[in-house]
Amino acid sequence: MSRGDGNDPVKETCRLIRLARSYWDAHRNHACRTHRGMAMKLYESLSVEQKGKIPQVLRVWLRYRSEKYFGPGRTPPGTGRRKK
Numbered sequence: 001m002s003r004g005d006g007n008d009p010v011k012e013t014c015r016l017i018r019l020a021r022s023y024w025d026a027h028r029n030h031a032c033r034t035h036r037g038m039a040m041k042l043y044e045s046l047s048v049e050q051k052g053k054i055p056q057v058l059r060v061w062l063r064y065r066s067e068k069y070f071g072p073g074r075t076p077p078g079t080g081r082r083k084k
Contacts (some may be wrong), residue, residue, distance in 0.1 A: 007014045013042045016056045036062070 016039035023032035039062060045052065045068070 009042055009046060010050050013039055013054060014058055016042065017054075017062050020078075021061055050051065 016035050020032050020035040020039055023029075023035060043054070043059075043062060046054075
């Protein structure tokens with residue numbers, strides 16, 4: 001972990017989700033995808049009790065963005081651009 005309290009995976013997960021959300025709001029898709037991936041990996045390693053400590057709004061955002069924009073049914077990055 002680059003920043004934050006490396007001893008508390010719940011706090012680090014929340015930090016990564018909030019950071020990914022801020023990148024999403026700023027339309028920085030690559031940075032959002034990178035931090036969402038790190039948050040998802042850390043989130044999946046948490047116990048059920050630890051997952052319950054993550055605020056619901058962050059869990060919902062992580063799931064919604066993960067399924068809708070980053071899931072297997074999404075359009076891969078770099079496609080759909082105009083050819084010159």
